[in-house]
Amino acid sequence: MADESALGVEIDGQPVCVVRSGGRFYAVRDECSHAEVMLSEGEVENGLIECWLHGSQFDLTTGEPTSLPAIEPVPTYPVTIDGDDVLVDLHTNPKRG
Numbered sequence: 001m002a003d004e005s006a007l008g009v010e011i012d013g014q015p016v017c018v019v020r021s022g023g024r025f026y027a028v029r030d031e032c033s034h035a036e037v038m039l040s041e042g043e044v045e046n047g048l049i050e051c052w053l054h055g056s057q058f059d060l061t062t063g064e065p066t067s068l069p070a071i072e073p074v075p076t077y078p079v080t081i082d083g084d085d086v087l088v089d090l091h092t093n094p095k096r097g
Helices: none
Strands: 005-011 014-021 024-029 048-050 057-059 079-082 085-088
Touching: 014 048, 014 085, 024 079
Parallel strands: none
Antiparallel strands: 005 014, 014 024, 048 057, 079 085
């Protein structure tokens, strides 16, 4: 996966946005908390992902919005790397903002 990129996937029926930024991997719910559109279609830069529809940005570590119009965070999920695999854990300590 290229740096500063996002990929939308479905895990256990849940939409997940897997992101690589600054050489690190992150996972957040693939849905903007403001407009309910896929975050994976937005731009990634410096640990933030931007919603393509209205421009809200979210911190990939915390899920907190860093710009309006979004005011609610998006859930974040723990990520581990196993060789070439990126593993996302939806069930252990998901952060809900």
